[in-house]
Amino acid sequence: MPEDHKRVFISYARQDRDFARQIGDxxxxxxVAVAGNLDASFGSDWRDGLRRQIESANALVLLIPSQTEPNRNAIWFEAGAAKALGKPVLAVLPPSREAATTELPTDLAGxxxxxxxxxxxxxxxxxxxQAVPARDLYNIAAH
Known part of the structure; x- marks a missing residue:
C-alpha cells in the first residue's frame, strides 16, 4: 500500500519545534502526511482543531518533552487522546536529551x-x- 495513505500527528514541546519540523519534513x-501544530492556526477553536487532526491521523509521533517543559501535560494529553482512540503512539527522544532524565506517565511508559x-x-x-499503519482504503472512500 502506498505511504500516502499514512498520516501522523506530531506532538511536541515548543523547545522541540525545530526537531519536529525536521522529522516531519x-x-x-x-x-506520509504530517499534521500537528507545526504551522497550523486554528483560531479561537484550537482544541477542536487539534482533536480533529489527532482523530484523522493513523498514529501520533510523540517527541518526549524534557522534565522542565512547563506545558508537558498538554503533550501527555495529546498522546493519551491518541491512545484512547486506538491509535499507536510512537515515541522519539529528541537529540541532546537523555532517556534517564525523562519520565513518561505510567500509561505511556511501555x-x-x-x-x-x-x-x-x-x-x-x-x-x-514503517511503524505507522496504513490507512484503510475503505474508510477513506467512506469519508
Missing part, C-alpha cells in the same frame, strides 16, 4: 522509544514510517 519526503541521539534522523524517520 523527512516523513513527508517519504510520502512505549517503544526511538533515541535520536543514537540513530540518524533518516533512520528515525524510516522507522516511524
Amino acid at each position: 523527512l516523513m513527508i519526503q517519504r510520502g 512505549l517503544l522509544m526511538l533515541d535520536a541521539n543514537r540513530r540518524s534522523l533518516d533512520s528515525v524517520a524510516d522507522t516511524l514510517v
Whole structure:
C-alpha cells in the first residue's frame, strides 16, 4: 500500500519545534502526511482543531518533552487522546536529551522509544514510517 495513505500527528514541546519540523519534513519526503501544530492556526477553536487532526491521523509521533517543559501535560494529553482512540503512539527522544532524565506517565511508559541521539534522523524517520499503519482504503472512500 502506498505511504500516502499514512498520516501522523506530531506532538511536541515548543523547545522541540525545530526537531519536529525536521522529522516531519523527512516523513513527508517519504510520502506520509504530517499534521500537528507545526504551522497550523486554528483560531479561537484550537482544541477542536487539534482533536480533529489527532482523530484523522493513523498514529501520533510523540517527541518526549524534557522534565522542565512547563506545558508537558498538554503533550501527555495529546498522546493519551491518541491512545484512547486506538491509535499507536510512537515515541522519539529528541537529540541532546537523555532517556534517564525523562519520565513518561505510567500509561505511556511501555512505549517503544526511538533515541535520536543514537540513530540518524533518516533512520528515525524510516522507522516511524514503517511503524505507522496504513490507512484503510475503505474508510477513506467512506469519508
